[in-house]
Amino acid sequence: AQSVTQPDIHITVSEGASLELRCNYSYGATPYLFWYVQSPGQGLQLLLKYFSGDTLVQGIKGFEAEFKRSQSSFNLRKPSVHWSDAAEYFCAVGERSGTSYGKLTFGQGTILTVHP
Amino acid sequence: GAVVSQHPSRVICKSGTSVKIECRSLDFQATTMFWYRQFPKQSLMLMATSNEGSKATYEQGVEKDKFLINHASLTLSTLTVTSAHPEDSSFYICSAYPGTGSSYEQYFGPGTRLTVT
Numbered sequence: 193a194q195s196v197t198q199p200d201i202h203i204t205v206s207e208g209a210s211l212e213l214r215c216n217y218s219y220g221a222t223p224y225l226f227w228y229v230q231s232p233g234q235g236l237q238l239l240l241k242y243f244s245g246d247t248l249v250q251g252i253k254g255f256e257a258e259f260k261r262s263q264s265s266f267n268l269r270k271p272s273v274h275w276s277d278a279a280e281y282f283c284a285v286g287e288r289s290g291t292s293y294g295k296l297t298f299g300q301g302t303i304l305t306v307h308p
Numbered sequence: 309g310a311v312v313s314q315h316p317s318r319v320i321c322k323s324g325t326s327v328k329i330e331c332r333s334l335d336f337q338a339t340t341m342f343w344y345r346q347f348p349k350q351s352l353m354l355m356a357t358s359n360e361g362s363k364a365t366y367e368q369g370v371e372k373d374k375f376l377i378n379h380a381s382l383t384l385s386t387l388t389v390t391s392a393h394p395e396d397s398s399f400y401i402c403s404a405y406p407g408t409g410s411s412y413e414q415y416f417g418p419g420t421r422l423t424v425t
Contacts, residue, residue, distance in 0.1 A: 235416040298353075300350070
């Protein structure tokens with residue numbers, strides 16, 4: 193069964209500092225990987241996704257993520273954090289086959305706090 | 309494009325009553341819709357997968373008689389929580405999957421906050 197681990201439950205950074213959120217996955221084949229952001233009481237917004245090809249993926253709001261097969265990781269990065277980036281971030285792995293196309297398994301989430 | 313709505317956004321109901329939550333894809337047809345449940349400060353847990361015109365597939369541990377899912381059209385799925393109890397209080401989120409051509413991306417609704425008193 194597929195699984196996703198986000199080791200950091202809560203991260204605090206200063207505005208303007210760089211950010212890296214960790215994500216490790218377990219999946220039997222090449223995964224579909226996603227990063228979502230959720231503001232309090234809201235639904236999920238897709239930041240970026242990886243399906244194939246270039247392992248460095250660019251997303252919205254200045255975020256990027258790198259797929260590293262050897263490490264089973266898909267870490268999210270941003271060079272300079274803005275106060276508006278404070279939210280909860282979820283990494284997810286998607287199934288590729290059978291009748292479960294699109295079925296996502298989410299990590300536990302990482303809450304990002306940004307200090308002024 | 310690719311907007312998914314949920315109605316209501318918040319609902320409070322008494323214990324023992326039933327409540328229906330609607331999930332609509334506004335500008336595309338969704339071959340598959342997913343229902344997730346999110347407890348406070350926790351991740352999203354998939355409850356069920358529904359395909360238009362067929363019975364929903366429930367995840368292990370989810371009571372199909374309690375959480376009734378209907379996907380009657382390509383733009384509407386409903387989740388009915390029957391005989392609700394306080395432990396059913398949660399944030400319910402749906403997502404819609406357009407199928408081929410969508411690069412396997414699901415589009416999420418804004419969520420419904422259910423409180424059972």
